[in-house]
Amino acid sequence: MTGSLAFRNLACARGGRVLFESLSFAIEPGGAALVTGPNGIGKSSLIRIAAGLLKPLSGSVEGSATRALMAEASALDSDRRLADALRFWAALDAGGAPGDRVYRALDATGLALLGDVPVRLLSTGQRRRAAFARVVASEAPVWLLDEPANGLDEASVRTLEALIARHRAAGGAVLIATHLPIDAPDAQSIVLGSAA
């Protein structure tokens, strides 16, 4: 797997206000970038631009075309059982038979025993882990993670960090917007709202 992402001279405006401009950085295969900054500065907007869901004011994003997004809304069907909901997306996200990938992702995120539970009955943290399981099952070379540690207990944050490390070791690239500390060795630090 080879994942990469490059932001070139990016500017973003929302509601008629420029949030950031002249933003350039690249994430190489095996790399990661942690985006931080105060509320409302544009971290989620940057992630949405990288996901192709928001058009930048100027500049461009290049790199691997297949990108998995973990944002606030997981898009998992609340009435489906968790494994079925993940299977639905795994078939679309990565194609092919999703069975094994989904079970591996459930196992990796500590949800192996909850595959038969309807999504609507999951706790907040379990729902976040389920959203992350979708990313893991997607096999996308680029992961875009918006506040992935929100609602997770300490052990789940360690699992998140381990899976990010595994993805990077396999050649993937990861962009993470976070308020909470996430251990990602040698990750670039992108501080929005900083003059530096």
Ligand SMILES: Nc1ncnc2c1ncn2[C@@H]1O[C@H](COP(=O)(O)OP(=O)(O)OP(=O)(O)O)[C@@H](O)[C@H]1O
């Ligand atoms: N659809 C929209 N239309 C207009 N303005 C928006 C829209 N969505 C977000 N904004 C504004 O864009 C700014 C940046 O929002 P964004 O969610 O990217 O910030 P953030 O840095 O992720 O914030 P937080 O730390 O609170 O999650 C905010 O001022 C927000 O009100």
